[in-house]
Structures are given as structure tokens and as C-alpha cells.
Amino acid sequence: MPFSSYIGGNTRRGGGAGTTWAQSLLPSSTAKSKIPPRRSRRRTALINFLFTNFFTIALSISLIFLLITILHFGVPKPLSSPFKSRPKPTFRLPKPRKTIPRKPQNDNDNKDAVFGAVVDITTTGLYDKIEFLDVDGGPWKQGWRVSYRGNEWDTEKLKVFVVPHSHNDPGWKLTVDEYYERQSRHILDTIVETLSKDVRRKFIWEEMSYLERWWRDAAANKRELFTSLVKNGQLEIVGGGWVMNDEANSHYFAIIEQIAEGNMWLNDTIGFVPKNSWAIDPFGYSATMAYLLRRMGFENMLIQRTHYEVKKELALKKNLEYAWRQSWDAEETTDIFVHMMPFYSYDIPHTCGPEPAICCQFDFARVHGFYYEMCPWGEHPVETTPENVRERAQKLLDQYRKKSTLYRTNTLLVPLGDDFRYISVDEAEAQFRNYQKLFDYINSSPSLNAEANLIVGFPSLSGDFFTYADRQQDYWSGYYVSRPFFKAVDRVLEETLRATEMMMALLLGYCQRAQCEKLATGFGYKLTAARRNLALFQHHDGVTGTAKDHVVRDYGIRMHTSLQDLQIFMSKATEVLLGIRHEKSDHNPSQFEPEQVRSKYDVQPVHKAINAHEGTWQSVILFNSLEQTREEVVMVIVNRLDVAVLDSNWTCVQSQVSPELEHDRNKIFTGRHRVHWKASVPAWGCKHIILPMVLPDVKKPYQLN
Numbered sequence: 001m002p003f004s005s006y007i008g009g010n011t012r013r014g015g016g017a018g019t020t021w022a023q024s025l026l027p028s029s030t031a032k033s034k035i036p037p038r039r040s041r042r043r044t045a046l047i048n049f050l051f052t053n054f055f056t057i058a059l060s061i062s063l064i065f066l067l068i069t070i071l072h073f074g075v076p077k078p079l080s081s082p083f084k085s086r087p088k089p090t091f092r093l094p095k096p097r098k099t100i101p102r103k104p105q106n107d108n109d110n111k112d113a114v115f116g117a118v119v120d121i122t123t124t125g126l127y128d129k130i131e132f133l134d135v136d137g138g139p140w141k142q143g144w145r146v147s148y149r150g151n152e153w154d155t156e157k158l159k160v161f162v163v164p165h166s167h168n169d170p171g172w173k174l175t176v177d178e179y180y181e182r183q184s185r186h187i188l189d190t191i192v193e194t195l196s197k198d199v200r201r202k203f204i205w206e207e208m209s210y211l212e213r214w215w216r217d218a219a220a221n222k223r224e225l226f227t228s229l230v231k232n233g234q235l236e237i238v239g240g241g242w243v244m245n246d247e248a249n250s251h252y253f254a255i256i257e258q259i260a261e262g263n264m265w266l267n268d269t270i271g272f273v274p275k276n277s278w279a280i281d282p283f284g285y286s287a288t289m290a291y292l293l294r295r296m297g298f299e300n301m302l303i304q305r306t307h308y309e310v311k312k313e314l315a316l317k318k319n320l321e322y323a324w325r326q327s328w329d330a331e332e333t334t335d336i337f338v339h340m341m342p343f344y345s346y347d348i349p350h351t352c353g354p355e356p357a358i359c360c361q362f363d364f365a366r367v368h369g370f371y372y373e374m375c376p377w378g379e380h381p382v383e384t385t386p387e388n389v390r391e392r393a394q395k396l397l398d399q400y401r402k403k404s405t406l407y408r409t410n411t412l413l414v415p416l417g418d419d420f421r422y423i424s425v426d427e428a429e430a431q432f433r434n435y436q437k438l439f440d441y442i443n444s445s446p447s448l449n450a451e452a453n454l455i456v457g458f459p460s461l462s463g464d465f466f467t468y469a470d471r472q473q474d475y476w477s478g479y480y481v482s483r484p485f486f487k488a489v490d491r492v493l494e495e496t497l498r499a500t501e502m503m504m505a506l507l508l509g510y511c512q513r514a515q516c517e518k519l520a521t522g523f524g525y526k527l528t529a530a531r532r533n534l535a536l537f538q539h540h541d542g543v544t545g546t547a548k549d550h551v552v553r554d555y556g557i558r559m560h561t562s563l564q565d566l567q568i569f570m571s572k573a574t575e576v577l578l579g580i581r582h583e584k585s586d587h588n589p590s591q592f593e594p595e596q597v598r599s600k601y602d603v604q605p606v607h608k609a610i611n612a613h614e615g616t617w618q619s620v621i622l623f624n625s626l627e628q629t630r631e632e633v634v635m636v637i638v639n640r641l642d643v644a645v646l647d648s649n650w651t652c653v654q655s656q657v658s659p660e661l662e663h664d665r666n667k668i669f670t671g672r673h674r675v676h677w678k679a680s681v682p683a684w685g686c687k688h689i690i691l692p693m694v695l696p697d698v699k700k701p702y703q704l705n
């Protein structure tokens, strides 16, 4: 509930005593006038007819409605799972190797179903069951030695989808602008150039913060190429959020804002609506995120950083793909299909199969001449040639087959990328060239040529994936509380943004005068910037506190700048809504000021004291951005103690004045006073409070020196 204090002096009384100009800003509906009933014989006869034939009339009306509905909408179809009705999934088309029948319901299940969802797996159940022994599994350290018989694909052949990707953090070791200049802009250039050369090449992109920036810099022909790559399916935008948000610290308001901001830009600019979410790096996953994505229309989601023991347990039962269901959802309307990656990381050594020493040999950016570290397991990638292609392809296929035994279907998703990859055309060409040779060889073998089908028979799961551990009992829980100052600034920006958005809506919707529109439209780009600065901080190295100091400073300055912009707008908008601001004065500062201000991005806010002279009065405006009435005790600081609180009708409100104290060796009294009173502010409304100074008969409640 941000408030503003009016410190413009005592020249205006805003409509004067007894008026109601400062009440709720929402348009009010006028009560319907009561018209006395006209009595006549015809009317009485009609009433009698209606009463005696009530059921016949009601049945006839119902039948007519039913006919109209069927004619208009057709015969209704039975409800079906969201997975079955997917129009054209671009992510996976898995065909089950084996259907797992739904768990029969026992008495306990039925009892639970009254209160919540019936599910096959709960994460709390997993945590109870797992012993967390951290057993060394061999080449797949956190798993086991995976093997297969060799005849698993005789009837249903293995289909592998390799998904080239590049993970671009909008701030981590470098700021978002530094990363953009040094890496991300070149990566996007590289993608456009190399994908245009061969229609078989594919790529996915996640972060709209970088794409929007690149779009502004890109020449028209590059933009067109990018759009055509999206349209022909070579380039898929996944998630479409401004960033890949954290799921532990981010408030759902900020998550919705950041996904909406990115997706709206994407739809407006490229005309694409993602169906698949891609979250490979957040440090644990919340059930709320799955819920939000489903409600936003996403159909599939991919996750990676879950506890390694949980991965192992799910992999043992082939439960790494499931329908994520909300625990309270007995109707099963919230199910979203999830693919959980099985291994330690999303880099290439940990995505082709269970043995990183082998998979690393298929990361062709790790050869001499490129920027990346060599394979730490000793064996390095070699260029694919006609002489070695058979041996190399079989080695890679062996990993794919082993990985596929962890899933129920004959289709396999294999991400191919890492942090800030595909930075140069040479690097991208090395990956695409070698993989094309390997796949040409594999595909020329008739034993690997299958078509995919629709998904059936996945387990359902409810719960979340916190606390994350990546290896050796290392738990990622510190980031829940690290850099608490900036976590708090995040929440302040959120509430201020919410209040500004509401005020903007009121300004545009309620006030039709020219000066209203001018202020609102003129502020539009700053409002967008504020949304984007808040969105940026939701990144999994932003609100989490895991970025370097100078990156945190960059986030902090962005949030501080937007906070100030929003407060200036709110102050001016308040004046317009109260009818005391005019077009000519648009460039003048507002007569209202925010009650709390920060002088710098990294300092605590301070309460501004309302300074007034004897015989004057001040206005305080309380604004409620929520959709329900708020009743709270509010406080402002004043520079003198002989004040009273009056409502907009100039009626006295019970209040308390107390000294403001501080911890100081020399003095404890700051010389200022706190005025508290109980305020009730209507939904989406303002409250006008008047603080008269020095009433002649006011009694001084205390005296401090």
C-alpha cells in the first residue's frame, strides 16, 4: 500500500469539507430505481397463466437452449487428457514401450481423493523411501551400470531427437549487457547463419531478454531469416520468458509478469506461441511453476536440476517422464507432461548417455582451436571421417540406447549444448557437421528407422523438487536466503509495479480527458522497462543471489531506477485522478511525494517526515492496488507532535502520536514523531487523509527533551 503525502501547502482544500472526491476511484454503479408496479387485469391473467404452466414453459425453454447450443457448438466430445489432444507437438512424440496401468484405488486412495488428487507418486513419498546413501554407481556416478539386452528395439525402433541449445544466463559472472556484447549476440547471429544453410539443422532458444535486444540491433534481412526459421520449424522458441526464472525465491506475481513480458514480445514480434517449457538450470522446481505453465497453455515441460537420489529412484522405475499434477486437484485438470533429464548436468558429457567420458567425445566444440576446456576424462573428440564413422556412430548409439532404457518410450530426447555455446560459425559447423555424418550413418541402417506416436501410460506425480542436491550430499539451500537485501527490493518493486499497473488502468479506463492519456501513454515505455527489470531479476542467478558482485549491482541499479520511475508516475497519476493536475503542468514535478524513498540502489528506504508549519494542513493519499478492501494500521512521520488525523469529510479519526526513537549513544529521540491510525481503503481505491497541524486546543500527550 504505497502512500503519497501532499506537501503543497494550504492553498487548496480539494473540494472542501463534506465532499467525497477522494473516495474509491472505481466507477460506481447507480442503484436501480424502484418503479411502483402497475396492476391490471391482463397482467393478473398473465401471471396466473405463468404459474399454472410453469414446468411446461421451463421445459420448453430448456429444450430450445439445448438445441441452440448443439446447433452452435456441435455435439460435445468426452473430456480427454491434454496429452492426447496435442495438435502437433514439436518437442517429443513418444510412443510407450510398455503401458503402465493406473494404480488401482484402495480405500486409502478413495479417502484421499475426497481432499485431493489421486497420484501414482508423491515427492514426499519419494523422500520417505530414499535412503540417500550416495552410492558410487561407476561411470554414471550417481546411478548404476546401465546395460541392455540388445533386442529391445527389434519391434519398436529407437528414435533419437537431438536438440542443439545454448544456455544464455541474463547475468551471472558478467552482466546481461556484457554477456550480450561478448557472447549472446554472436550466438544468435551464428544460429541464423548456420541454420539457414541446411534445413535439417535445428535449434531451440529460451531467453527473450537476449532475443529482444538482438532484434533491435539486427538488420531487417536477419530478422526475416530468424522469423522464417521459426516458421519452418528449424528454430523453436521454448518457454518464451524474459528469463529462465528461479522457482524458489520468485513470487508468482513476478513469474507471471516475466513469462507474460517475454511471450507478449514474442507473439507481437514473431507471432509464435511456445507450447514447451525448458528449465535446465533453476536450482530445484516448484509445483506452482508447473501449475502456472499449464494454466498458461503450455503442454510440456523439461526440467534438469532435481536431487540426484530422486533422479535415480525415478529412473529405476522409468518414472522420469510423468504427468505433474497438483496435490489438491482431484479433477486432474492441471496435469502437464514433464520430461526430467536423468544425469548430473545439461552439458554434452551428461546428456548423450550415462557415461560422461564417452559423451564428452561427442562434444565437437571441445577440440583444439575452440574456446572450451578439453574433456577432463582424458579421451577427446575426433573429427568424424569415412574411416571412423562406423566405430564412432556405434559408440554414440550405445550411449543413446543405455539412456533410453531409463524411459518408457522408444523415443529419446538428447540435448546438445552448454552455457553460451554456438558462439562462432566454426564451432556450430563442427557440431552440425559431425552429428550429420554420424546420423547419416545411423539412419542408413534399417534397424533405426521408426515413426513416433501419441503418448499414453505415464505415471502421475505431485509435489515439488526442493531441496536440490547435485552431488555428494551438496544441498543448494543457501540461495533461499542469500543477498536478502535484494530479495527485499524485488518484493518492493513488485508491489510498486502492481500499484502502478492498477493506477495506469484506472487512468486509462476511468478518466477520459486528454491529460490522462498523455501521462499514461508517455509513461508506457518506462512501465515496460520496469516490467523487464523486474523480469530480469527473476533469472536463476538474479533473485537467487548467485551472481557476481558487479552483476548484483547492475540488477540493483536497474530495480532502483524503475522504482523511482514508478513512484514519479504514481505521484503524478494521483494528481490527475484527483483532478488537480493539468496538461500544461506535465513536466512539473508532482505535489505528492512517496512516503518512503531510497537515495541509492543499495541503501534502506527512509520515511520522509511531513514538515508543516503552524496552522497548516497536509494531505496523505493511501492507494490500495488489491482487489479487496484493506484495513490496516498505517503510519507517517511528522515533524511536530501536535497533529490530528481527519478523514476526507474532516471528521476526526482516532490516532496515536509517539516519539520516533533511534539507537544512538548521545540521544535516543530523533525529534520526529510517528502518527498511527487505522485506515480502511477500498479495493482499487484511494483514501484521502488530512493532517491538520497545531489545533489550538490540542493537548501534548508527552514531552521529550
Ligand SMILES: [Zn+2]
Binding pocket: 167, 168, 169, 281, 540
Ligand atoms: Zn543458468
